[in-house]
Amino acid sequence: MTFITYTTLDQPLSIDVFNHHLIKLSLPEQEKILRYLRWQDAHASLAGKILLLEAFKQAGFPDISLKEMYRDDYGKPCLANTPAFNISHSGKHVVCAVSNEDVPGVDIEEVRPIGFEDFSSYFTTLEWNAINHSSDPLEAFYQHWCAKEAFIKRDGRGLSNDLRTIEVTNNLVKMDNQISYVRYFDIFPGYKMALATEKDMDVQLIPLRLNSSELH
Structure with missing residues (x-):
């Protein structure tokens, strides 16, 4: 099972919520x-960590601390x-997968809207034709x-x-001998979202309101 927590930041987190989770x-x-x-x-960066803790809880790990979080050689x-786990954000939306x-x-x-024609060198001929x-x-x-x-984020490099x-x-x-299954989600209008895993599996989508007292 993969648990995906997600939220929208239409406005800043309240000072109380921000400080409560920052520490x-x-x-x-x-x-x-x-x-x-x-x-x-x-x-958005802090929201990703709040989503992470909630996704851990949903996965059956309610007591995990983020005090020992570190960055590997790839950041x-x-x-x-x-x-x-993995976290991503774009615009006003943040998602986390555990x-x-x-x-x-x-x-x-x-x-x-972009001139995506300039990005052809990042795609294979098959992809570019598609x-x-x-x-x-x-x-x-x-x-x-x-x-x-x-896929790159799953690979970790x-x-x-x-x-x-x-x-x-x-x-x-x-990529080479590696194959990942990809599932696409249309949770947010005007955004694309993808999840890469080793195999197809059940996914639970969990929306959160981060200024809610329920997350304290």
Whole structure:
């Protein structure tokens, strides 16, 4: 089972909620959040950690502390002896995936008008043909991009991977001998979201209101 918690930040977290959850983090993570210049970045980063704790609870691990969170060599947040997790945010939305039987990779992207033709070098010939022959090439571009990002985040090595070596075909993503299953979600209008896992599995979607006292 994979648990996906998600939220929308239409406005900043209240001061009480922000401070209440900030002190649950390790000192380096607190400092990282407080260094952001835009409230949107700081609050999205903290929101991801709040979603993470709630997803742990849903997965049956209510007592996990984030005080020991650290970053690996690729900058990915990690915790020892916990279910695998991944966090993503774009625009005003934040999502978190926790799995008690797999390593998930999740990505969300706001669909914005761009000249995606400039990104052809990041896709295989098969992918590029599928995008350009789609009924909505811009939507197809973002769906492929989300799938690649979700796969990369599941792999854990970040953008050190060459995107051209990763190929998306419908619900599968392949790189060398690695294959991941991809599921797409249309939770937020105007956004694309993808989850990459080793195999197809049940997913529970859990919306949260972060200014709610229920999360204290």
